[in-house]
Amino acid sequence: MFSVLSNSWALLLGMMLLMLGNGLQGTLLGVRGEIEGFSTFQMSLVMSAYFIGFLGGSRLAPEMIRRVGHVRVFAALGSMISAVLILYPALANAEAWMVGRIIIGFCFSGVYVTAESWLNNSATNETRGQALSLYMIVQMIGIVAAQGVLLLGDPSGYTLFIIPSVLVSVAFAPILLSIQPTPAFDTTKPMTLKQLYNVSPLGVVGMFLLGGVFSAQFGMAAVYGGKAGLTIPQISLFVSAFYIGALVLQYPLGWFSDRMDRRVLILATAVLGGFAALIAIFWGGNFNLLLASAFIVGGTSNPLYSLFLAYTNDFLEHEDMASASGGMVFVNGLGAISGPIITGWLMTNLGAGAFFGVISSLMLAIGIYAAFRMTQRAAPSVDDTSGFQSIMPSSSPVFVEVAREIAIENAIEEQLDENSP
Numbered sequence: 001m002f003s004v005l006s007n008s009w010a011l012l013l014g015m016m017l018l019m020l021g022n023g024l025q026g027t028l029l030g031v032r033g034e035i036e037g038f039s040t041f042q043m044s045l046v047m048s049a050y051f052i053g054f055l056g057g058s059r060l061a062p063e064m065i066r067r068v069g070h071v072r073v074f075a076a077l078g079s080m081i082s083a084v085l086i087l088y089p090a091l092a093n094a095e096a097w098m099v100g101r102i103i104i105g106f107c108f109s110g111v112y113v114t115a116e117s118w119l120n121n122s123a124t125n126e127t128r129g130q131a132l133s134l135y136m137i138v139q140m141i142g143i144v145a146a147q148g149v150l151l152l153g154d155p156s157g158y159t160l161f162i163i164p165s166v167l168v169s170v171a172f173a174p175i176l177l178s179i180q181p182t183p184a185f186d187t188t189k190p191m192t193l194k195q196l197y198n199v200s201p202l203g204v205v206g207m208f209l210l211g212g213v214f215s216a217q218f219g220m221a222a223v224y225g226g227k228a229g230l231t232i233p234q235i236s237l238f239v240s241a242f243y244i245g246a247l248v249l250q251y252p253l254g255w256f257s258d259r260m261d262r263r264v265l266i267l268a269t270a271v272l273g274g275f276a277a278l279i280a281i282f283w284g285g286n287f288n289l290l291l292a293s294a295f296i297v298g299g300t301s302n303p304l305y306s307l308f309l310a311y312t313n314d315f316l317e318h319e320d321m322a323s324a325s326g327g328m329v330f331v332n333g334l335g336a337i338s339g340p341i342i343t344g345w346l347m348t349n350l351g352a353g354a355f356f357g358v359i360s361s362l363m364l365a366i367g368i369y370a371a372f373r374m375t376q377r378a379a380p381s382v383d384d385t386s387g388f389q390s391i392m393p394s395s396s397p398v399f400v401e402v403a404r405e406i407a408i409e410n411a412i413e414e415q416l417d418e419n420s421p
Contacts (some may be wrong), residue, residue: 010174011119012138017171019142021164022108024149025085026050027239028164029097030222031155031232032089040227042094044344047219048337049098053105055333061110065117071176074114077107078172085165089158115175140247147236155232196312196327202263202373203312206366207328210308211335212342213273213301213362216355217242219340220347221294224355227347234287241291245299253303262311263374266304270367273300277360281353297359304366305332 026047033043064073084100084107091097119135146164153159197204221242225235256265276296283289309328316324339358346354 010177011115012134014171014173014175015115015135016138016142016145017167018108018111019139020146020149021081021085021168021171022104023143023146024160024164024167025088025104026218027147027150027222027235028155028160029088029101030220031150031226031235032092033094033097033223034226035156036092038094040223040348041344043223044220044340044342044347046094046097046101047223047340047344048215049101050105050219051215051333051336051340053102053107054109055105055330055337056102057106057109058113058329058333060106061113064110065114070114070118073110075172075176077110077114078168081107081111082165082169085168086158086161089161118175137247140243143243144240144247147240150236151233193327193331196324196331199315199324200312201376202266202370203308203328204331205369206266206304207308207331208335209362209366209369210301210304211332211337212339213359214305214332215336215339216343216358216362217298217301220343220355223344224347224352227352228284230287237291238294241294242298245295245297246302248295249299250303250306253300254306257307257310262307262314263370266307266311267367267370267374269300269304269307270363270370273297273304274360274363274367276300277356277363280356281360284353284356293356297356297363301359301363 029046030043033046038046061073081104084103088097088100091100116135149163150160153163193204221239222235225238230238253265253269273296276293280290280293280297284293312324312328343355343358346358350357
């Protein structure tokens with residue numbers, strides 16, 4: 001662990017600062033939109049725009065890196081992020097914010113691709129798993145800490161928009177000054193949606209629905225808080241609860257994943273998250289219950305991302321896992337684009353509680369479909385399943401491919417140990 005920190009501290013510190021900026025701008029826009037008088041549906045379009053840009057960036061960033069190199073792409077995207085962040089309060093209209101969010105989403109996607117390929121290159125085979133775990137932890141820490149930064153200024157002013165711009169600018173300094181250039185960049189071409197569905201219908205349908213759940217959380221939680229009448233400190237705690245739950249419950253669910261039928265775990269996890277969201281609909285006026293519901297929803301929805309990837313890989317040969325993972329990232333991105341829009345439209349017509357209504361419906365739909373698929377084919381033997389690797393839904397295809405490589409290496413090592421005399 002210490003060797004990983006010594007080799008990658010600049011990158012990890014930079015990514016934590018980047019996530020501080022990204023986590024703050026998402027919540028801040030939700031609060032500022034309420035102050036500016038934007039409708040809930042307008043804000044849903046603004047929030048959805050991020051995922052349009054993110055999906056585009058995940059497709060185009062690898063080609064940009066191949067053409068001009070990691071350093072130039074990293075610096076250019078970082079400059080664009082910093083500029084857009086300080087333009088938000090100066091261009092306070094929904095259309096401008098939508099364009100800004102598309103740019104921000106595209107740039108952050110490219111930054112993740114670049115940073116994660118750097119991190120993979122700087123780690124050895126022995127330390128790669130620890131490096132990815134630390135990377136995910138610092139991302140979560142950055143997002144949660146960002147909610148506390150929200151309390152340092154007035155959302156109706158400029159200061160809180162300047163802070164994330166500065167954080168993003170500062171984040172690139174240690175990274176660009178300490179990281180060595182990487183070898184030629186390459187990623188695997190994703191499988192087609194038809195190929196993926198034929199391999200794992202549950203994986204594809206579940207990942208699409210989960211994209212809507214995740215984007216609703218990430219994009220509309222602060223909007224929900226404003227519409228529900230929460231104070232700024234309460235909104236900060238509310239948004240944090242989703243990510244704290246994701247960080248705390250990721251590893252226990254991963255432990256169960258390697259020891260039981262993953263469809264049963266997917267079913268149980270989705271139903272638990274769905275019922276937690278139902279509690280928030282009916283008893284959301286109790287702030288403590290609201291926080292508990294957000295904790296459970298975040299703690300169940302985020303690990304489902306890794307579960308769907310692991311379950312899909314159970315039906316693949318090792319050489320096909322990387323291309324399947326890239327396709328699954330794309331499926332999740334498609335679902336993510338629609339999540340805020342549907343949530344915003346329903347919140348406009350049915351009230352703030354529709355936020356949790358959408359999440360509950362999608363999570364329970366995942367559970368129902370998992371139960372249906374259990375009747376269609378037998379589960380693979382637990383001994384034959386691929387290893388679980390914790391992955392954030394916001395990760396780039398690079399991170400997902402590397403995580404799959406680690407799982408494959410671990411599985412091969414376990415087989416060799418079992419076969420050795």
